[in-house]
Amino acid sequence: MNAPLKIGIAGLGTVGVGVFRLLVEHAAGFISDRSQRPVVVAAVSSRDKGKCRGIDISKVRWHDNPVALADDEDVDVVVELMGGSEGVAFDLIRKALENGKHVVTANKALLALRSVEILELLKKSKGTLSCEAAVAGGVPIIKGIREGLAANKISAVYGILNGTCNFILSEMRSTGCDFDDVLKEAQVKGYAEADPSFDIDGIDSGHKLSILAGLAFGCVPDFSSVHIRGISNISPIDIEFAEDLGYRVKLLGIARRTEKGIEQSVEPCLVPESAPIASVDGTLNAVYVDGDYVGNVLFTGEGAGGEPTASAVVADIIDVARGRVLPFLGMASSKAEILKPADINERIGSYFLRLIMLDQMGVLADVSAILRDCCVSIESVLQRGHSFGQPVPVILISHEMSEGGMLKAVKLISKLKSVVKSPHLMRIETFGTIY
Ligand code: NAP
Numbered sequence: 189m190n191a192p193l194k195i196g197i198a199g200l201g202t203v204g205v206g207v208f209r210l211l212v213e214h215a216a217g218f219i220s221d222r223s224q225r226p227v228v229v230a231a232v233s234s235r236d237k238g239k240c241r242g243i244d245i246s247k248v249r250w251h252d253n254p255v256a257l258a259d260d261e262d263v264d265v266v267v268e269l270m271g272g273s274e275g276v277a278f279d280l281i282r283k284a285l286e287n288g289k290h291v292v293t294a295n296k297a298l299l300a301l302r303s304v305e306i307l308e309l310l311k312k313s314k315g316t317l318s319c320e321a322a323v324a325g326g327v328p329i330i331k332g333i334r335e336g337l338a339a340n341k342i343s344a345v346y347g348i349l350n351g352t353c354n355f356i357l358s359e360m361r362s363t364g365c366d367f368d369d370v371l372k373e374a375q376v377k378g379y380a381e382a383d384p385s386f387d388i389d390g391i392d393s394g395h396k397l398s399i400l401a402g403l404a405f406g407c408v409p410d411f412s413s414v415h416i417r418g419i420s421n422i423s424p425i426d427i428e429f430a431e432d433l434g435y436r437v438k439l440l441g442i443a444r445r446t447e448k449g450i451e452q453s454v455e456p457c458l459v460p461e462s463a464p465i466a467s468v469d470g471t472l473n474a475v476y477v478d479g480d481y482v483g484n485v486l487f488t489g490e491g492a493g494g495e496p497t498a499s500a501v502v503a504d505i506i507d508v509a510r511g512r513v514l515p516f517l518g519m520a521s522s523k524a525e526i527l528k529p530a531d532i533n534e535r536i537g538s539y540f541l542r543l544i545m546l547d548q549m550g551v552l553a554d555v556s557a558i559l560r561d562c563c564v565s566i567e568s569v570l571q572r573g574h575s576f577g578q579p580v581p582v583i584l585i586s587h588e589m590s591e592g593g594m595l596k597a598v599k600l601i602s603k604l605k606s607v608v609k610s611p612h613l614m615r616i617e618t619f620g621t622i623y
């Protein structure tokens with residue numbers, strides 16, 4: 189039998205506990221069989237040793253300082269599950285790679301924001317870095333792109349990348365509950381990030397999208413060029429109107445290769461209710477990849493939570509045990525290109541614009557004049573309720589046009605006295621022929 193692979197886990201929260209449990213339950217059985225060597229948890233670290241976590245850590249070494257795992261000679265693989273792009277998580281990964289250890293992490297924030305440093309460390313390290321759990325929880329999208337679709341030139345990767353937001357939007361639609369209550373439920377269930385604004389403001393999806401774009405297009409992940417809008421301004425009215433028009437609201441991350449560069453966006457979008465992605469609900473994630481030879485491929489499954497995420501982390505550990513870890517971006521770090529971002533203002537699309545405006549004579553004419561001046565052509569207008577002089581919701585659906593023109597119009601419309609709340613803009617995404 190080959191020598192055991194010794195694991196050190198930093199962070200015993202939702203994911204860390206899931207990984208610990210999965211390894212303890214199955215390491216002696218199918219995990220060792222598939223790895224062709226025993227896999228054992230040798231050491232752990234977290235903030236609070238005495239915290240009740242429902243797992244027995246008495247038989248493994250404890251380190252008060254997680255970075256000590258990188259110097260522990262009896263640890264072959266450092267599994268970083270603390271989170272955060274700064275501080276101890278980065279220190280641990282850096283030290284582990286400098287010491288030639290293998291790293292497995294679920295930390296998308298760190299990979300998205302510090303990819304340049306990580307790639308530099310990897311160039312010099314005998315160790316490797318695996319991060320299947322960093323994108324779409326239990327869905328093997330990283331292996332899918334890097335290995336299964338390695339023969340394709342990829343033109344786009346897009347989908348639902350945040351379980352918390354998908355859960356919130358699905359619950360708001362099915363229960364009519366408001367945003368704050370549903371967010372609390374997602375936090376209790378362990379889906380949300382430590383700072384939930386990362387989820388609801390679209391930042392977490394942006395982190396994941398930039399990693400996917402790096403893999404798909406062979407470039408250094410570039411979070412700073414992701415155009416981001418979150419879901420916290422979505423009201424039940426938007427969801428209701430969208431449904432009346434035959435759409436569902438989904439927070440989508442979209443990365444496309446265009447002639448002018450790479451377009452990356454995260455924003456709530458209207459998708460036709462007949463589209464497969466429209467019925468991906470709850471914490472499920474769904475990622476489409478468009479490859480030139482394979483065509484359109486859909487990956488879907490649980491995108492958050494301790495067990496699905498542990499599944500991805502332990503798959504990476506098994507790869508290390510098998511001695512078959514591929515480079516982070518599927519190619520030598522030195523080959524990754526610098527991403528050239530496309531100007532989002534030039535992106536073409538149609539839009540859903542919700543206004544809350546006073547029901548008065550001539551107010552729509554003011555809005556129409558702005559739209560005309562900004563070259564925005566309207567396909568339909570919907571007004572609910574009539575209460576002269578009182579605020580009413582008005583929905584405008586635009587024809588296809590450049591985003592820059594629409595943004596300019598929205599800015600001017602928001603200054604009208606009759607518009608009593610900030611306008612809410614959402615893109616309508618039909619993804620060409622796939623529906
Ligand atoms: P979590 O429940 O908040 O757990 C974080 C753990 O890290 C806690 O056990 C905490 O210690 C420990 N920790 C934090 N700062 C530390 C420090 N300075 N020193 C030592 N230990 C420290 O987070 P999580 O949900 O498991 O997420 C972990 C990572 O997985 C993050 O990168 C996250 O983005 C990623 N991820 C999460 C999910 C998910 O569904 N939750 C899915 C995919 C990826 P104590 O418990 O002792 O306080």
Ligand code: HSE
Nearest residue numbers: 350351352379381492
């Ligand atoms: N907070 C993240 C989500 C966890 O809701 O998708 C998984 O990355």
